[in-house]
Amino acid sequence: MKKIAGVVVIALLALWLSGCQQTGSQEVSDLKAKVAVLETKVSNIEKKIDELTQKIEEMAQTKAGKKSSKKSGGTTGSTKKNLPPLKKK
Amino acid sequence: MLRRLVIFSGVVLVALFVFSGCTSEETEVLPPENLQYAVTSDGSGLSLTWDAVTDADGYRVYVDDDLIYEGTSTSYTVTNVGKEIGVSAYKGNLESDRVTINVAPVSSDITIYERSSTGYSAMGWNSDGVAVSYSLLDTANYPNFHIYLDDFTPNQVVPAQIHFVAPSYNSQGDAFNDIETGFKVALTSNLDSITIADPVGSGYVSPYTQDPLVVNTVYHIWIDTQPYGELNTGDHFAKVKVLSIGTDGAVQLQCVYQRISMLRWLPTP
Helix, strand or coil: CCCHHHHHHHHHHHHHHHHHHHHHHHHHHHHHHHHHHHHHHHHHHHHHHHHHHHHHHHCCCCCHHHHHHHHHCCHHHHHCCCCCCCCCC | CCHHHHHHHHHHHHHHHHCCCCCCCCCCCCCCCCCCCCCCCCCCCEEECCCCCCCCEEEEEEEEEEEEECCCCCCCCCCCCEEEEEEEEEECCCCCEEEECCCCCCCEEEEEEEECCCCCCCEEEEECCCEEEEEEECCCHHHHHHHHEEECCCCCCCCHCEEEEECCCCCCCCCCCCCCCCCECCCCCCCHCEEEEECCCCCCCCCCCCCCEEECEEEEEEECCCCCCCCCCCCCEEEEEEEECCCCCCEEEEEEEEECCCCCCCCCC
């Protein structure tokens, strides 16, 4: 009788522990997913910063280009002979 | 006494097992169905929608295997440039297979010739996204022209004066079609560094490139269909690098073309 009782108690304990382990691993999985989302968001912010930095550099280059074009009396497509003026869009 | 203790312990353990959240194990979660997409009005992203999955805790959206969204919504707008978008459903630690949308651009090389040279002078991207060359005399394929080459010097080949030209303009006759392709020089010679075409209204020029083609120059290309000057269904984007310009007027191009209308994403495949 004692042996049976012992086996039943141990079996139930094992079942309970395995269930809790499952719950715990699910929580870990959820946390990992959340960390992945945060990592991606940080990565996106870094990309945006890179893009903005590039844009600023491009704008600076364009500004410098316009100045030198003015100085040298730069030409545009509209001055090409017999061609329609360029349309910007 | 011992028997009562055993029974009591059993009851307590059973109660713990039942009420402590240790649920029975699920074996499968079905993937979302009816995944639809629409390009955002500025061409920078894709709005996704899908049908809800019964019993799912939520959904995950991936771009090229990167998880970018997890939540309960059945819609999401993706602005991260990528080649494949995937959506899955999850329940607990189970996740369904992903349903995917292929948004990868198509890469192809082509050689076309200045219009006074021997060889085909026009090109267009077919429905598979592959660049195809056409003769300027091939009237049946006029609707498929997207770009052709002209140095605006009839009966001569002047390699230093070759321009990309939109087929909506023909310096020697009627227009080939009504596509007013726009061209914009990129401030890089590295084709791979461009992952998204510049937006409309940012300085594309048409109907020809402002300056003659130069080797290693990279262009943003906007296939602009009517109505002109705004982004609408039928418009497409590409990036093109000039690899070489021959003395015979042969121009070798490396092209990357986005098949999805209006979408500006151009990561090199």
